[in-house]
Amino acid sequence: MSVRRPDRPADRAEADRLLDAARAGARGTAGAVPPDPLTDLLAAAAAPAGAHELAGEEAALAAFRAARAAPAPAPAPRRRRLTARALAWAAGVLATATAGAAFAAVTLERPPTPAPSPTPVSPGPGSDQPDGSPTGGTPGGEPGGGSPSPAPTVSPSPADTGTPSGTPAPDDVAGLCRAYLAKKPTQRDKALSTPGFQPLVEAAGGAGQVEAYCEERAAEPTATPDEADGSDKSDGTGNGSGKGKGPVNGNGSGNGSVNGNGPVNGGAPKQGTSKANGNGGDAAPPGRSNGSGNPNAPGSGNGRGSGDGEAPGNRSGGAPGRGDGGHLPA
């Protein structure tokens, strides 16, 4: 039976023709001629829309409107920005906490020997990126002085570029003093010209008097801002390292542990009340230090943080820090 029926596409070309015709809407050839059932079928398959087929029109339009109102691409960047901000924030908090340990040490400094401690730590003002890895808690352990304050590291880093950010509270002057004294004499004048040190200059009554002013303050038995009682005995050692960059970014880390007796109040001007871990500083801005000491903290802290903060004012300090705490045998 080699019957070839007319309504069967003989080859692919014929099939193509039929398919194309269907799309073009050649429905049942004008009735008269016996309609080709296949053509008819294809035409029916490609027939114009029935009303029920368009039932979803409004839903589709609603989807279109919704998509226009909240374009898909937009959310992505926003989310990214948010996470970045959140990260920076978290890092800042961490850094602050970490740096605190270092500060705590500073805080505990015994009045008589305040000057020596900071020396190595604070990053030189001149360098843009003072990498202070002051580790070592220089002072650490100094039994006599009993000043555990190892690392002022973080705090004082006066931005060399001098961003005046944040007007420090008067208490900050103490931090500035420490930072100032920590500098090499050759760098001191330069440091004073930076906006970061302006509060100190103002407090001292002039650039020329800063040194005397600070030494005087240093000599005072009790750390100026706080009321530390001389009676504390704290021994501590701490390590801190800090890295500061410019005015705004700072890195610091410190770790200290202090055992103290006596009511010691952290010398850090700003936030005095933290416990076990001090609170670090804002490395960035001109020497604003935050710190807080730990009054009676028989503890030892370890902190590690990293961050990058950007803040004009005070809190900026991003500090990737890491510290190792000291141990203070009380």
Next chain:
Amino acid sequence: MTRELSEAVEAARAGDEDAFRFLYRTLQPGLLRYLTALVGGDAEDVASETWLQIARDLPSFTGGEFRAWTVTIARNRAMDHLRRQRRRPSLPVPVQALSDLAGDADTAERAGETIGTEAAIALIATLPQREAEAVLLRAVIGLDAETAGRVLGRRAGAVRTAAHRGLRRLAAMLERDDRRSAAATEGAPPRPRGDLRRQAPHAEPADG
């Protein structure tokens, strides 16, 4: 038609709602019919998902054949749907529903009416999937063989062959239906000639 379509696409991308409505009215019937062949009774749902995605992704449409773009979305949605369904085997098999619809086609023909769209789609859907898709993309969606091949991930030649086979199969089915209906209309007592004609389909595989 094509130019009209691409103008509408541009306008819709710029936010023109009427243009989008035009796109929907133009494309939805073909998509729905194609989806019916793929997923049976769930075609409407899958079509809604498809339009949702079209509306959302319209800004990322970078040109080319818009029909092919939409039908690719529809096909992906349909495949997702079938995968989900396979995980829930309790659902009725679409094929069953389709052959029911095909039965309706017989009814329509017997009544002497022109074959309806649904019946036509149902009949095409009884083809093996490759052939059914090739026929639908070519005849209903209106893609050429090359574009249909891109949608299906096959070469244009393969699409042509599949479409051709599908049409032959359809023609054979129609012929059978035709004879059956002819026999039915010729009267209750089937005449010998009718019996003879009914033999033909059985012999068909020999020459097919």
